Amino acid sequence: MSDTTPDRTHTDTAAQDVETQGGDRAQYGMCAALAGLGIILLVNSAQLAPVASTNDSLGPKVIPTVLGILLLITSVFYAVDIHRGGVGAADEGEDVDLSAKADWKTVGLLVVIFAASAAFMEPLGWVIAGTLLFSGSAYALGNRHVIRGLLVGLAISLATFYAFAIGLGVNLPAGILQGIL
Template sequence: MSTHVDERSAERTRPPRGGDRAQYGVCAFLALLGTAVIVDGLGIPHITSSTDPVGPRAVPVILGVLLLVVAALYAVDVARGGRGEPEAGEDVDLSTGSDWRTVLLLVGAFVVNAVLIEQLGWVISGTLLFWGTAFALGNRHYVRSLLIAVALSLTTFYAFAIGLGVNLPAGVLQGIL
């Protein structure tokens, strides 16, 4: 008798065969993305040299093929009843509403940065972005947040300029930085 009960409980916990339509949507998205990457990669002119015998086409085509393989393997897994484990690490109370104040403050910090980056430069607009983000997320150590924001924006400014060779706008600090 206990075997009969164990089989029924196993049937309830076993995922249904045939899969979930949402998971098939993810498979379709991966397949479409892989196809788009392959088509785009094949549109790149095939230019080779002695230092690059493969050319620029190889990487996008390989990535596109890998996306198609992942989509196919995922579809097979979903068809066999495979499901991802539910997220257990999040501590989110779904019964409460969204914190629109925080969302609007974050959007405001990004908009201020986008509007002021050309006039004031990255260092000042980035400082406002980093400080505004910290404020929106609840940090009330204003001076410490400002010092960290200045350090972050200066570090990213010079990391882009020296490390990557990309010059961010200096704005009003042109000639000083």
């Protein structure tokens, strides 16, 4: 049971390979995405109408503006680090087999479960749709205890329903359980 794949996580060859190729283009894409998100935040915060209030001296523009500026600064520092040959360290605690193929059946099942719960949210309500979402996701990810999955999904859905309703004052759709919950 020996692995013949060479371990490149503790050598400088991975960094040298990326450096000779002109940097990792995928990482530059992440820099562009961060910069784009920062620009979107800055543009949208500039379009906010000024609010004159004695209770709020800062107004609604401050936080998105600060976050937009911080995202732009982060993307610049990240791009400089990539250009200098910075390579992220490999995750040492993960036991992911990089040579294994993607499990598209599980991904497809999760997409179907998510879409179904979104479609059933209004007619059935959050508690039933959430129960299907949580228990269906657990099933798709390998849980074969259907009854236990449904009970845990129901508990999570009820807990989040009441946490939103009582704790935050946000009413999630009750659907067919209107008047019962």
